[in-house]
Amino acid sequence: MFLSVVARGKRRFRFSIDTLCIMDNHIHLLLRPGKGESLSRIMQWILSVFAVRFNRLFGLHGHVWYDRFKSVVVQTIAQFAHAYCYITENPVVAGVVATARDYRYGAPGIRRSGTQGLLGPPGLLINLLFPHESAEGRLPTS
Numbered sequence: 514m515f516l517s518v519v520a521r522g523k524r525r526f527r528f529s530i531d532t533l534c535i536m537d538n539h540i541h542l543l544l545r546p547g548k549g550e551s552l553s554r555i556m557q558w559i560l561s562v563f564a565v566r567f568n569r570l571f572g573l574h575g576h577v578w579y580d581r582f583k584s585v586v587v588q589t590i591a592q593f594a595h596a597y598c599y600i601t602e603n604p605v606v607a608g609v610v611a612t613a614r615d616y617r618y619g620a621p622g623i624r625r626s627g628t629q630g631l632l633g634p635p636g637l638l639i640n641l642l643f644p645h646e647s648a649e650g651r652l653p654t655s
Contacts, residue, residue, distance in 0.1 A: 514570075515540065516623070518563040520630050526555045530632055531593075531639065534603045535618040539578055541600040543587070556582045594642050 527547025534541045546552045564577050587593050604616040614621040
């Protein structure tokens with residue numbers, strides 16, 4: 514359901530997602546707003562639309578995930594690489610799967626499944642930083 518809402522958000526706002534991970538109690542997105550877009554507006558829309566759908570389905574109310582989203586501006590290649598690995602490897606570190614490619618709610622698993630419209634193919638920077646990611650499904654530890 515969350516992926517569906519994010520895909521709808523991509524039709525409403527201009528942004529790209531380099532990687533993401535949806536866990537049972539939190540989410541991670543490495544998201545880049547397009548020119549003139551507001552990260553706060555994008556996330557407010559995604560999280561509120563998701564909360565309405567989720568709460569209606571399960572008869573609940575309020576935030577689905579604890580609090581307002583937190584954001585960090587990534588300014589260097591090292592920060593990007595760290596954030597990308599941290600997000601992508603989250604289900605591996607949590608012991609949910611052996612490789613990130615095996616987790617269906619993370620970017621490698623989504624790309625592997627061929628789901629269209631949410632993530633594009635890994636960009637040049639990702640391919641340069643992690644050349645073995647698509648072949649092995651595991652990022653190097655940093």
